[in-house]
Amino acid sequence: MALTELIEKSSAGTMFELSGVLDKGTQQLTDRIPNSISLNAGCELFNLFVTVATHDLGSLSDFKDKLVRQGNRYIAEAALYSEKIAGFTNGFVKDGSVILTHSYSRVVMKALLHAHKRKRISVYVTEAKPRGLGLKTYETLTAAGIPCTVVLDSTVAYVMDKVDFVLVGSEAVVESGGLINATGSNQIAIIAKHANKPFYALAESFKFRRLFPLSQYDLPTHGPGVLPFPRHIPEAPPAPLINGQPLVDEFKDAMFPVSISTGSWTQKSMSAEQVALNPEVDYTKPDLISLVISDVGILTPEGVSHYLVGMFAG
Amino acid sequence: MPEGVQAIAYQRNIEVLVSKLRRRQIVGSRRAALETLLVLRQVVSKARFSNIEQLVEIIHSAGRRLVEAQPKEFSVGNTVRKVLHHIREEYRTAAKKAPEDTALSISKLVYQGQPRRRGVAPKSEMDVDLKEDDPDDPDSFARSLKPVLMEAIQDVFDELETVYDSISKSAKDHIHSDEIILTIGQSTTVESFLKAAAHYRNFTVIVAETGPSYRGHGMAQSLSEAGISTFLVPDSSIYAIMSRVSKVILGAHAIIANGGMFAVTGSLLAATAAQAHSAPVVVCAGQFKITPLWNLYQDYSALDFSDPSSVLGFEEGNLVDKVDVINPYYDYVRPDLVHAYITNDGDHPPTSIYRLIKETYNDEDIEL
Secondary structure, eight states: OTHHHHHHHHHHHHHHSSHHHHHHHHHHHHHHSSOOHHHHHHHHHHHHHHHHHGGGOOSHHHHHHHHHHHHHHHHHHHHHHHHHHHHHHHTTOOTTEEEEEOSOOHHHHHHHHHHHHHSOEEEEEEOOTTTTTHHHHHHHHHHTTOOEEEEOGGGHHHHGGGOSEEEEOOSEEOTTSOEEEETTHHHHHHHHHHTTOOEEEEOOGGGBOOOOOSSGGGSTTOOTTSSOOOSSOOOOOOOOTTOHHHHHHHHHHHHOTTSOOOSSGGGOOOOHHHHHTSOSEEEEOGGGOSEEEETTEEEOHHHHHHHHHHHHHO | OOOSHHHHHHHHHHHHHHHHHHTTOSOSHHHHHHHHHHHHHHHHHHOOOSSHHHHHHHHHHHHHHHHHHOTTOHHHHHHHHHHHHHHHHHHHHHTTOOSSOOOOOHHHHHHTTSOOOOOOOOSOOOOOOOOTTOSSOTTHHHHHHHHHHHHHHHHHHHHHHTHHHHHHTTHHHHOOTTOEEEEESOOHHHHHHHHHHHTTOOOEEEEEOOTTTTHHHHHHHHHHHTTOEEEEEOGGGHHHHGGGOSEEEEEOSEEETTSOEEEETTHHHHHHHHHHTTOOEEEEOOGGGEESOOSTTTTGGGSOBOOGGGTSOGGGHHHHTTSOOOOBOEEEEOGGGOOEEEEBTEEEOGGGHHHHHHHHSOGGGSOO
């Protein structure tokens, strides 16, 4: 995603000095962009490349030149990766497939549009609250003439039986073979597993990330700010239990002081602050993923870990 | 494409095999693989080519013909791919080309994670001068390379010939004394595996009949002749006896990249029953059955269908036009139902099959 930009920037960084600057540049980028997971994957790759390439280093300026050139070349190549992934994915799409996808991902869009040229497909896309990126997917697909329906995030289980397979993009694929993606991917994967439907993740190889999260709370995005309980519970006036209806309303009003009090409970929605407490990404365990389709080939989740080990240790 | 008498000669060879495959005169993956190899040897020895691309193209086109003749006999395509892989390796050693250009780039770095290609041991150390596209003597390239290629093909051939022995080698490590083993159908691989184990261990084999072909009968007979205590049971009782079974050993028709496999009908039944009773499912298969194919069409259409007359014959005349009879020959067994594959290339979990494929075949040859 922001990766190409990153390499451009960090390769510019090498022009000024060397790895120190590169690290700083990485840090800056990480700070500036709220969702740093896939960004970091790119940084790691570039840093690794710099370290490995140092072995046959001639003069410093030559080396810097080379790095910039390589960086730019990689940007050019990386642009083609999604095409390649779309080609691989096409093999998994049968004529008449019903596909469920989550939120918006460029690779998935490419893959779906590619498949649309050859086969009849229809797509369910989740709304993907809070950002509602599913609607963007909906618009793009409908514009391309693919029958597409938006489903609520809470309706995934309902729709799963009608679906042939699930196709999601990724923020990053981690060393365990698991997947980091927009929140909701995990629950979709769990439901897909339960319904015995294949769950495919599409990831360019620059999204392979050297992380080994064991649970949701090991992600770099997790912190004390994510879903805390209120320090002190706002005092609800102890209302007598005999009065059923008013009690509920009053209690809720006390719990969520910011929500729009229109009188009728059904119209209330979460406030921006409440939304902000929710995580942006979640972690899907490898056993829920059928295959990771990447530009270096179609891999099982175990294959991804082999791959990452080979890449960073070999 | 090369012209002339020689070219026609090997074209005829190809045609003969194509029609044999079409008419189902060649059944069984190993047989098909062997026949394919023989034809390919003919092709390589007779073909005229002046550089490696031409040769690869010739084999590709021959392979395509054969695969189209019987797309469900996966071992044909696998053999072609394997031969191509060997040829490329030989060429690389002979031409003394660096395996990959060594210039660093980020994308190369990413590829480092890829499973290393297995180098085929070079057949000869001879210092041939490979002149590609020599305008004066277009045959010189072929002349210098052919002997090496023939040896390479012979290697593949030997591997196929000895496949049962090499799989059976590890038999005694997989079968323990007093085990009760369930198997289904008559797979030569499983048969030789069990017989090899019988030299060292005392165990009991339960063979399911495997209707409607009832090839289990032959299997049971052959095993009991070898002195193994054998029971023959109807397919319908597989689930009932599974609680007593300590291991399920199956044969395979083809193993595909995701770790699943195609195997004789009834295998899925046995594997599912084994899962319900937590009995391990072990599959014995030669490496030539490993197919670079994802479970693209795993459903119905991927299964081969055979003659329905064994299910419902014409004796039941008044029924014949009232019912549709289907007799699928293979089952697709999902990777999560299989615990291990025993191949002549070692034992592997289903999840690393894709790696074997990357190691054994060239990416360029997957699409023939």
